[in-house]
Amino acid sequence: MNKADPDFINTLVCEILRGVRDGLCRFSGASRVAVIYQLSPGDEFYICDPRELLRGHELKIRSTLLTEQRQPVMQEPPPYEHPYRICRQVRRLELDGIIAFGCQSAPVHYQIWCTDHHPELLSKAPIERWLEHAALRFSHDVTNQAELYSGISGWFLREYATHAVLDQINRMRSHTSPTATLDIYEILSAILQISKTREEKKSPHGRLIFMEPESTRKLDYLCQFHPDPATVADQPQTCPQAFTGSPAVSQQADIRLAPISWASPAAGSMRFISPLIFAVSTVF
Numbered sequence: 001m002n003k004a005d006p007d008f009i010n011t012l013v014c015e016i017l018r019g020v021r022d023g024l025c026r027f028s029g030a031s032r033v034a035v036i037y038q039l040s041p042g043d044e045f046y047i048c049d050p051r052e053l054l055r056g057h058e059l060k061i062r063s064t065l066l067t068e069q070r071q072p073v074m075q076e077p078p079p080y081e082h083p084y085r086i087c088r089q090v091r092r093l094e095l096d097g098i099i100a101f102g103c104q105s106a107p108v109h110y111q112i113w114c115t116d117h118h119p120e121l122l123s124k125a126p127i128e129r130w131l132e133h134a135a136l137r138f139s140h141d142v143t144n145q146a147e148l149y150s151g152i153s154g155w156f157l158r159e160y161a162t163h164a165v166l167d168q169i170n171r172m173r174s175h176t177s178p179t180a181t182l183d184i185y186e187i188l189s190a191i192l193q194i195s196k197t198r199e200e201k202k203s204p205h206g207r208l209i210f211m212e213p214e215s216t217r218k219l220d221y222l223c224q225f226h227p228d229p230a231t232v233a234d235q236p237q238t239c240p241q242a243f244t245g246s247p248a249v250s251q252q253a254d255i256r257l258a259p260i261s262w263a264s265p266a267a268g269s270m271r272f273i274s275p276l277i278f279a280v281s282t283v284f
Contacts, residue, residue: 002038004142004145004163005145008149009039012138012141012142012153013035013037013048013138014142015153015154015155016035016153018159019035019132019154019155019157020157020160021051022157023117023157023160024070024116024130027126027127027130028118028127029118032046032051032052032053032115033114034049034113034115035047035112035113035114035134035138036065036110036111036112036113036114037108037110037111037138038106039108039109040109041109042072043064043072043109045072053115053116054095060093061095070102077141080212087104087105087136088103089102089132090102090110090112091113092101093112095114097116098114098115098116099117099124099131100112100114101128101131103132105174107143108142110140111138113131113135114131114163115127115131126161126165126168129167129168129171130157130161130164131156132167133164135158141151141153165184165188169184170184187210219258219263
């Protein structure tokens with residue numbers, strides 16, 4: 001590639017940093033973001049750290065990136081056969097209190113994106129996917145150069161929260177259920193809506209299970225409600241005993257599916273009625 005214009009690179013870095021920072025602040029709370037990059041082998045390393053996220057980690061960073069003679073540590077050749085679509089992950093930069101993602105690509109020989117690691121996060125994986133996509137956008141924009149620069153990377157990364165979670169779910173699902181067809185966006189939307197629902201002024205707490213529709217036939221139900229068109233057309237019937245053990249659901253709830261067929265009861269209380277009711281009863 002041609003020698004990149006320093007002013008253009010500075011613009012890219014600032015816009016991407018701002019977009020990632022603004023998005024993470026809304027996703028996980030006040031966050032700082034920094035980047036370390038080297039455009040070509042033999043170039044100097046550049047650090048952009050506007051909020052001093054890396055302050056106190058200088059020795060660890062220097063020992064990771066430079067030899068004792070202050071020369072850049074030799075890295076594997078980047079994947080030149082893919083101009084920007086492939087970002088090959090490099091050895092993780094382990095810094096206390098920081099989530100980091102580093103990679104190599106053809107247009108950017110070496111880059112590490114870093115942000116705060118909030119201890120209340122259940123998983124840092126979506127944040128890593130967020131930083132990974134920032135690296136991909138940076139490589140893409142460096143490849144296009146100023147003439148083809150669209151200026152959307154920062155705005156796109158600012159709104160990347162749902163996509164970051166989706167990216168991580170898809171990565172996990174590719175190893176466990178590569179043929180799954182569940183719509184992740186619909187699931188995330190449902191979770192967000194449930195999370196805003198209050199039951200006696202309390203936030204939802206518990207576990208949700210999502211499964212492929214055809215997998216429900218393999219479940220061993222304690223009882224099932226079979227659709228009956230003739231019954232559905234009539235007045236709804238009340239089945240208070242079916243909700244024993246489900247405090248979140250009113251005992252006078254109307255059930256429009258009948259007749260009821262009971263399976264032989266297992267040990268313990270009645271708590272698994274159907275996938276829908278099970279999901280509701282375990283949330284609150």
